[in-house]
Amino acid sequence: MFCPKCKVLMYPKENVFVCKKCGFEKKKTGSNVVVSKQKKKEVTIIEDKNKTNVLPKTRIKCPKCGHNEAFWILRQMRGSDEPESRFYTCVKCEHKWRED
Ligand SMILES: [Zn+2]
Numbered sequence: 001m002f003c004p005k006c007k008v009l010m011y012p013k014e015n016v017f018v019c020k021k022c023g024f025e026k027k028k029t030g031s032n033v034v035v036s037k038q039k040k041k042e043v044t045i046i047e048d049k050n051k052t053n054v055l056p057k058t059r060i061k062c063p064k065c066g067h068n069e070a071f072w073i074l075r076q077m078r079g080s081d082e083p084e085s086r087f088y089t090c091v092k093c094e095h096k097w098r099e100d
């Protein structure tokens with residue numbers, strides 16, 4: 001806020017701005033309170049309920065606990081010339097092993 005006559009910086013005093021040079025007073029316009037209305041961002045978490053996270057199960061004996069059911073997955077190791085290997089995860093103890 002500058003004095004329109006002297007072009008000097010005016011000082012705030014209560015509800016006015018005062019020019020120290022000429023004594024000019026100017027009412028503070030409005031309020032300095034900036035109301036920031038922050039819009040609430042609604043984060044919608046899309047839950048993919050159809051996601052098939054369940055691995056296929058097969059009947060195989062777990063070498064660790066002897067349980068006869070395990071999840072299995074086909075995975076190819078190093079390059080395409082190598083045959084795919086079945087990897088098993090025991091349903092019961094989660095022991096993982098590979099079928100050669
Ligand atoms: Zn002034």
Ligand SMILES: [Zn+2]
Binds near residue numbers: 062064091
């Ligand atoms: Zn097991």
